[in-house]
Amino acid sequence: MARRKRTPSSTRTELGNLDIAACERARVSRDRRFDGRFFSGVRTTRIYCRPVCPVRPAKAENVSYYPSAAAAERAGFRPCLRCRPETAPFSPAWKGSLATVERAMRLIARGALDRATVEALAARLGVGARHLSRLFDKHVGASPGQVAKTARVQRAKRLLDDTELPMTEIASLAGFRSLRRFNAVFAEVYKRPPSDIRRRLRNV
Structure with a gap:
């Protein structure tokens, strides 16, 4: 950093x-x-x-x-x-300067790391995994894996806000491999479980 x-x-x-x-x-x-x-x-x-x-x-x-x-x-x-x-709209600060990073961000936003590895993503982009990680650290301030985690949580938050889907379905659609993992990561990011967010929305 x-x-x-x-x-x-x-x-x-x-x-x-x-x-x-x-x-x-x-x-x-x-x-x-x-x-x-x-x-x-x-x-x-x-x-x-x-x-x-x-x-x-x-x-x-x-x-x-x-x-x-x-x-x-x-x-x-x-x-x-x-x-x-x-x-927030997808408009990275480096847009137009690093095509590899921008393409990687878009692939991650579409779920490229939900089931695949950083090595597989790097191969799709024609670069090495270490080089891709260095680019992310320099221009995004976070690793590809961290960006993917944020993307999954953001998908889940939008589904919580905009749908009445059950938590198990939200977890799956957001790219989490299990409800337990979804609950743990969401609570790590928001400092509260997803059920609290849904209750808050219903009480507004």
Whole structure:
């Protein structure tokens, strides 16, 4: 992981390819043009958000910036239940600069690592697994496996929000191999079980 860099405003980023000043302006103004291009984590709450989050913006000195949801989760932040990071548009910060990474992200979003290995994914892309992992660490801030985990949890969260499907079916459709694994990973990311999320939605 790249060393965190301080800026004059004390905001931080995990990767040097984010324009921190632009991210800060977009976060405070809720600029929709930046939705999906970065995520911000708040140290005081340990929650990460989209730039368009309706919650009152946190103080700049408490905010870190990440190029992907997986990178924010890797750093120990959980998804915001207000702005729903799982619904952010797919618009990686490096788009247009690294075709291999972009293609890999799209394949992972479609479930490429739900039943296959990183080695198999790398072979589809015509690169080695180690090289692919290095590219992900540099440009995404997380490994392919971590990105795949985030993608599965995000699929599950959308199904919880938008359907009345039973948990076993949600787990299967989201790409988890068992209900037990689904419950464990979901609770790890959201710090609460999926059943709590569904109860919360029904009580709104």
